[in-house]
Amino acid sequence: MKFDLDWGVFFHEIPGGGDRYADLLASGIAWTLAVSASAWVIALVLGSVIGTIRTTDRPWMVRLGDGWVELFRNIPLLVQMFLWYFVVPEFIAPLKRWVVQADPAHAQFLSAVLCLALFTSARVAEQVRAGIQSLPRGQRYAGMALGLTQPQVYRFVLLPMAFRIVIPPLTSETMNLIKNSSIALTIGLAELTFRSREMGEYTFHFFEAFSAATLIYIAIAMTANRVMALIERKTAVPGTIAGGGK
């Protein structure tokens, strides 16, 4: 194989099936987006809860939150992927029965989503905690002085501010999540990187296949970036530098 580039290869038919290679990549994109989006929703909810409890005055909650973050931050994502796919079902009998008779793609999808969601939740939690702690402590005291309970202080005073502050770091976590979803190929999930390698192996046009995957990842990252920037503008706090007030 030499560098004889053929950009028409995407429209060649796959031997044995009516699909073209472009369809192969498209199905990869769909899996990448499905895994990333599902994991993102869970990570955001879970990460917000964990990050919030790390700033409360209950020591056991703080310890639980800290332990959660340390656990998921200090094991390589690849190893976590293996744990979810190969190890966890061995300890949960009903899950094991389901995995054995289910469509492999479903089991891979479930493992990948859980793995990425919990991994990302630890990182979101760290950002949310930093966001809450960056607020002047007078805000918490002011809430308490008004007679709000601790949950009310969080609900009406701290979290609405903290979430707006953490949007920029959450943007980069979104990008990381999309990139990390490629690690799901190690358990056989046919996402974008998996499909581009597969296309390279079928056609020996690795250069074209990887170029396409690279461009698609950049496009997805840029779209996510734009969406988050829009949310950031819509939610900017008036009177701050970001809000453009005086």
Next chain:
Amino acid sequence: MSFDFDVIGRSLPYLWKGFLYTVELTAIASLGGLFFGTLLALGRLSPIKPLSTIAGGYVNLMRSIPLVLVLFWFFFLMPQVLQLATGGERPPQIGAERTAIITFIMFEASYFCEIMRAGIQSIAKGQAHSAYALGLTYGQAMRLVILPQALRNMIPVLLTQTIILFQDTSLVYVISATDFTGAASKIAQRDGRLVEMYLFVAVVYFVLCYTLSYTVKLLQQKIAVIR
């Protein structure tokens, strides 16, 4: 369901070899990445437009695609590029282990670049001005005044990035290199002991990374006191 944790003891020598490769890869990639990353950072901050555009483009490209895809890019295409460069008959065989080292240096350079750029930009302007006023050239000012301070300020961040790199090196699995995870996975599949091996790998990584990041935290507090 029965477990056989003896499999770990039986395969320790093989796992140790894999672990040494992981450490070697981490060390080479972090030092190489720091070196090229610093050059990239100087490029990005350079007033010479084409230089800063190229360095910025490289860094942004590397940071926007998954490491797995970067590994594939280098693994499948490096033999071809080397063949073009050397003009040989057939593509040279350089092996997964060496491919991984080159890939990680190139990939980490983009992450270390951003750290060093922040480090350089955190130095007060007066430092550069006084260096030039003393008659130092650009190279001397960077080497003797700016970079030592930038490096020192950024040590905790650089170490944290190195811990992340230590974890990320496990991804050489996708090109079948035998690092710590790769070795464990080969034994796990040969002996059908996935649960035992992967739990063992997870515990080892956790203990190491937790200890290291705790040490970095202590170091950070110490450095913060001095300033």
